[in-house]
Amino acid sequence: MKIALPVDSNSRETGICPSFGRAPYFLIYETETKKSTFIDNSAIASQGGAGIKAAQVIIDQGATILITPRCGENAAEVITAAGIKIYKSASDSVADNIAAFTQGKLTVLEEIHPGLHRHGAN
Amino acid sequence: MGPTKMKIAVLSGKGGTGKTFIAVNLAAAAQNATYLDCDIEEPNGHLFFKPANLQSEKVTVGIPFVAEKLCTGCRQCVEFCRFNALAYANNKLLIFDEVCHSCGGCILFCPEQALTEKAKVIGEVQRGISENVTVLTGMLNTGEPSGVPIIKKLLEKTATDDGLAVIDCPPGSACVVMESIRDADYCLLVAEPTLFGLHNLQMVWELVRLFEKPYGVVLNKCLDGDNPAEEFCREKQLKVLAKIAFDADLGRLNSNGIIAFRANQKYQKQFAQLLQAITREVQHETAVNP
Numbered sequence A: 001m002k003i004a005l006p007v008d009s010n011s012r013e014t015g016i017c018p019s020f021g022r023a024p025y026f027l028i029y030e031t032e033t034k035k036s037t038f039i040d041n042s043a044i045a046s047q048g049g050a051g052i053k054a055a056q057v058i059i060d061q062g063a064t065i066l067i068t069p070r071c072g073e074n075a076a077e078v079i080t081a082a083g084i085k086i087y088k089s090a091s092d093s094v095a096d097n098i099a100a101f102t103q104g105k106l107t108v109l110e111e112i113h114p115g116l117h118r119h120g121a122n
Numbered sequence B: 001m002g003p004t005k006m007k008i009a010v011l012s013g014k015g016g017t018g019k020t021f022i023a024v025n026l027a028a029a030a031q032n033a034t035y036l037d038c039d040i041e042e043p044n045g046h047l048f049f050k051p052a053n054l055q056s057e058k059v060t061v062g063i064p065f066v067a068e069k070l071c072t073g074c075r076q077c078v079e080f081c082r083f084n085a086l087a088y089a090n091n092k093l094l095i096f097d098e099v100c101h102s103c104g105g106c107i108l109f110c111p112e113q114a115l116t117e118k119a120k121v122i123g124e125v126q127r128g129i130s131e132n133v134t135v136l137t138g139m140l141n142t143g144e145p146s147g148v149p150i151i152k153k154l155l156e157k158t159a160t161d162d163g164l165a166v167i168d169c170p171p172g173s174a175c176v177v178m179e180s181i182r183d184a185d186y187c188l189l190v191a192e193p194t195l196f197g198l199h200n201l202q203m204v205w206e207l208v209r210l211f212e213k214p215y216g217v218v219l220n221k222c223l224d225g226d227n228p229a230e231e232f233c234r235e236k237q238l239k240v241l242a243k244i245a246f247d248a249d250l251g252r253l254n255s256n257g258i259i260a261f262r263a264n265q266k267y268q269k270q271f272a273q274l275l276q277a278i279t280r281e282v283q284h285e286t287a288v289n290p
Helices: A050-060 A073-081 A092-100 B019-030 B045-049 B076-080 B103-110 B148-158 B175-181 B195-210 B228-236 B248-255 B267-289
Strands: A002-006 A025-030 A036-040 A065-068 A085-088 B006-011 B033-037 B050-068 B086-089 B092-095 B114-131 B133-140 B164-168 B186-191 B215-222 B240-245
Touching: A002 A092, A025 A050, A025 A092, A036 B114, A050 A073, A050 B006, A050 B086, A065 A092, A065 B103, A065 B148, A065 B175, A073 B086, B006 B019, B006 B195, B019 B033, B019 B045, B019 B164, B019 B186, B019 B215, B019 B267, B033 B045, B033 B148, B045 B114, B045 B133, B050 B148, B076 B086, B076 B103, B076 B175, B114 B148, B133 B148, B148 B175, B148 B215, B175 B195, B186 B195, B186 B267, B195 B215, B195 B228, B215 B228, B228 B240, B240 B267
Parallel strands: A002 A065, A065 A085, B006 B164, B006 B186, B033 B133, B033 B164, B186 B215, B215 B240
Antiparallel strands: A002 A025, A025 A036, B050 B114, B086 B092, B114 B133
16 A cells, blocks of 8 residues: 655655645655655646646555645545545654554544635736 | 727726726717726726626637547646646546636647537626717636636627727736737826836836837826826836826715716816827827838
8 A cells, every 4th residue: 555645855854745736745655565755746836736736646656545734625636536545644754644544543634625726827 | 089999908017006997087088989898807897887788798718528438548638738627537537627728738639539628608798888988898707717718808899899999907917918908009007106006017017018019107196295106207208198186086986986087077178188198199109100
């Protein structure tokens, strides 16, 4: 099973990024091998629709779980269409969140915010 | 002076400067005019004109529609769309109508012809009559990404009209403003006597020069004392066609939705003179730059 988390940098010390769509990287954690990989979020420079594109990125990585502090409605629509479950991150630490998830301590993200659309509107 | 066929665009770098006030009164001052409210996100010229015999027409844009049986999941459309209006999840193409900018690229690129265009209403154009003025109002539905198609429709509707057309532009200098001034014969820049007003004047001044439009300035809400916008006009030799004084009576007329030209002799005279001055400028321009 692959878990995706939005993160601020591609280093081991990185914290969780407060934005899903415009997170610079995604950390993909493989539960069987316990290996982590960093993926560039190509959506970060998008003029609009970043959440939709970021969702596409984690779908294409084969993630089945997303742990994130927040998620917009368009992104959530794509993510749930792909059958990915969204959990709310409990702290800023990647390791703590993965541990909490495996212990069944994370809750499903209920609050899907309306898009922060028109960031780079014309 | 007889009716001259010309299109005047009234613009400013920010809202609340007096574009609608100037545009409405200029149209009222002509023998026969069309007033176009291109401030499609919040058109308010109709509040002054209260046009009768309203007719409205919906404005639509084309957005993609997928025939799921034909889609093979190649994702060329997803990769093409720079607005990220498409995604592919669980063997299904998802289309986000409100993110789509109607460029039509996805439909062109689809190798399976699985995407076709469907019409989506984004707003409407209203047409009505107020004495000597035909009033055209563009209205964009909330949440739509771009009002340019509505402005195109408004301008299309005036193409055949004779007489004066006054284009009340949206504030700022973005795409919707560019579309509004594209066919204008003359641009009228409205400015307030503040530093912020000066900044906004510079923005639209840059725009009209970029479009190589003849232009003039109206200094609105003038008070005694410093007027940074006026100083700028003097320094850069921008032609000032009118100075309108800050006037509580005028504020009262405006806030009651009364057209100053039709209700007050002082403004009747001032706007008749402004219209004459613009007409002279346009005729001069046509003679110098045919």
